[in-house]
Amino acid sequence: MKNKSVQFIIIFVAILGVNLLASRLFFRLDLTQEKRYTISEASKKLLQNLDDEVYVKVYLTGKGIPAGFKRLENAVKETLDEFQIYGGTNIKYTFIDLNAEYKDEKTRNEKIAKIAQKGITPTNVYNNEDGKKTQSLILPGAIITYKDKEIATLLLKGNKLSSPQEILNQSYEGVEYQLASAIKRVTATEKKKIGFFINYTNLPAVNQLDLIGALKPNYELYPVDLRNSPTLDGLDAIFVLKPEQVFNDEDKYKIDQFIMNGGKAIFFVDAVKVDSVAREGNMAQVQSVGLEDLLFKYGVRLNPNLIKDAQMSAAIPLDVGNFGDRSNIQLTQWQYFPLINTFGKSPIVRNLDAIYTKYVGTLDTVRANGISKIPLLMTSQYTQILKAPAIMSYNFASKDLNASQYNAGVQTVGLLLEGKFESLYKNRILPSDSRFASFKADGKASKIIVCSDGDIPANDFDKKNNTPLPLGFDKYSGNTFANKDFVLNAIDYLLDDNGVIVARNKEIKLRPLDKAALQDDRTYWQSINLIIPVIILAILGITRNFWRQRKYTR
Numbered sequence: 001m002k003n004k005s006v007q008f009i010i011i012f013v014a015i016l017g018v019n020l021l022a023s024r025l026f027f028r029l030d031l032t033q034e035k036r037y038t039i040s041e042a043s044k045k046l047l048q049n050l051d052d053e054v055y056v057k058v059y060l061t062g063k064g065i066p067a068g069f070k071r072l073e074n075a076v077k078e079t080l081d082e083f084q085i086y087g088g089t090n091i092k093y094t095f096i097d098l099n100a101e102y103k104d105e106k107t108r109n110e111k112i113a114k115i116a117q118k119g120i121t122p123t124n125v126y127n128n129e130d131g132k133k134t135q136s137l138i139l140p141g142a143i144i145t146y147k148d149k150e151i152a153t154l155l156l157k158g159n160k161l162s163s164p165q166e167i168l169n170q171s172y173e174g175v176e177y178q179l180a181s182a183i184k185r186v187t188a189t190e191k192k193k194i195g196f197f198i199n200y201t202n203l204p205a206v207n208q209l210d211l212i213g214a215l216k217p218n219y220e221l222y223p224v225d226l227r228n229s230p231t232l233d234g235l236d237a238i239f240v241l242k243p244e245q246v247f248n249d250e251d252k253y254k255i256d257q258f259i260m261n262g263g264k265a266i267f268f269v270d271a272v273k274v275d276s277v278a279r280e281g282n283m284a285q286v287q288s289v290g291l292e293d294l295l296f297k298y299g300v301r302l303n304p305n306l307i308k309d310a311q312m313s314a315a316i317p318l319d320v321g322n323f324g325d326r327s328n329i330q331l332t333q334w335q336y337f338p339l340i341n342t343f344g345k346s347p348i349v350r351n352l353d354a355i356y357t358k359y360v361g362t363l364d365t366v367r368a369n370g371i372s373k374i375p376l377l378m379t380s381q382y383t384q385i386l387k388a389p390a391i392m393s394y395n396f397a398s399k400d401l402n403a404s405q406y407n408a409g410v411q412t413v414g415l416l417l418e419g420k421f422e423s424l425y426k427n428r429i430l431p432s433d434s435r436f437a438s439f440k441a442d443g444k445a446s447k448i449i450v451c452s453d454g455d456i457p458a459n460d461f462d463k464k465n466n467t468p469l470p471l472g473f474d475k476y477s478g479n480t481f482a483n484k485d486f487v488l489n490a491i492d493y494l495l496d497d498n499g500v501i502v503a504r505n506k507e508i509k510l511r512p513l514d515k516a517a518l519q520d521d522r523t524y525w526q527s528i529n530l531i532i533p534v535i536i537l538a539i540l541g542i543t544r545n546f547w548r549q550r551k552y553t554r
Helices: 002-024 041-048 067-090 105-117 164-173 175-187 209-215 249-260 292-298 394-398 483-495 500-505 515-520 522-553
Strands: 054-058 091-095 123-129 132-138 141-146 149-154 192-197 219-224 237-241 264-268 272-278 281-286 300-302 305-309 313-323 326-340 363-365 371-378 383-387 390-393 412-422 442-451
Touching: 041 067, 041 175, 041 500, 054 067, 054 175, 067 091, 067 164, 067 175, 141 175, 149 175, 164 175, 175 500, 192 483, 209 219, 209 483, 237 483, 249 264, 249 292, 249 442, 264 483, 272 305, 292 300, 292 412, 326 412, 363 412, 371 442, 383 390, 390 394, 442 483, 483 500
Parallel strands: 054 091, 192 219, 192 237, 237 264, 264 442, 305 326
Antiparallel strands: 054 141, 123 132, 141 149, 272 281, 281 390, 300 363, 305 383, 313 326, 371 412, 412 442
16 A cells, blocks of 8 residues: 555556646747648747737638638648737737628628728628529638737738639738738737938829828838938838939948848839820830849849740730721730749748739849849740830730740849948948048948839729729729739848848648549548458457456456
8 A cells, every 4th residue: 555655646646747847948840841730930929028928819710611622721720820829928819700790681781881981891792502502702811919919910912823722821821821811910019110212203292192001001111302311221121112313322232231230122213214205105214213233233234125935924995997987995915024033042932923014124243243133023934025125016015926025034133132232332442532531442241122114013993983093003904913912022032130030931742642542442432441441450459358358267
């Protein structure tokens, strides 16, 4: 009896010790090949530093949603469970089924409309139940609340040119980033400062409204009169949007020194200016804004040309001939408006939808010591290069496409440059110059993004209704492209000190079953699944019975 008591005490102390050790030395093992249950270090740091409760309401749930959306719902739940491990009691979440919560259809539709206004677009999904095709409305998003602030995030995101299964998988891959970035934005106490040059662009303010509206909640935006500003000190990044005036040398020096001091910059620059000359076409002319030598020094060359993309381009209304006594206006592919759907290996553009461009030129990389150059945006391989000056005739729309002319291959139109840049003014500023005391010839580590289309971040304007259109919206096709997502991701990457955007690199491979083999070997696999478990159970039963007979017979 005494020995049993001692054994009990030892076992109890051992269990207590293991539990105490486990509570102090926490660890988890993710045995999946893609580490799908492992969140990034930046996300962990973000969650561990929360100072108050973050509440997440997820609307991606409900009875009878298709299997693909159910998988996405499970991914959201698994990710939030992981968030709770590192965020503790500061992370709370709930899944809300609007169909179950609001039985009255009118009330439910009003609630859906309110959520949609916050940025979570309802999605119609179809499902087969008992052989019947049913349609339901789901809200694939979440609303994150922190103190008196809230933010909505869309969880169904992917390239619309992919298959539905691939879009759902891309959304699955992006769950951590969508949730973590939303938490980061809603809990931010300080906003990074971005400067916009107001005296070098002729782009009307109405064409910048959606961009400003998208950036304003998360950043402090400052209009900068570069000619009257001695320096750019105090800013974290500069946004060079479609410049059309020539930068003088003094202002280029300010930009150069801003980057030398670690400032970030994003350039949307046209190397060609397009003007309408007549009903027959447009005129493309070389446009120099004075930044060419600065960007060349940093490792990129703007080429004065235009790209024609035969595979991926937007459509515009063109007169393709007469229809009776009237002009025959039809939507026709305008190859000077490439749709960018080829992307480099960067979290900025991973799983991004196509980007709408207008009159875009090519970018080349040049030697710059210590600078890494990562292509972001690229055309299809079926391209033709038109050197400026040139006439872009509307007549080609009515002609057959000559595929042999589109042999220029994939062209880069967006680049990310990272490293320690060397000043354009190195060995040019003399000690006698008043600027010499503060001059930096070699810079701190910085990042620059250069795109050869100034219209990517500009929204169109509906003159008929006197309202701005969404950024990336094509008024002819009615599609909204990923221009806004690209710009926001680019700014986030440049200014994200914590590196949460790295979570966009998560990759989860689809491993579909071979349907042909499954159909051919259906009976074989059914037999194995039915017979083998029964045989194993029978063997175990016989073995156990034999062992019991031997034991108790003795």
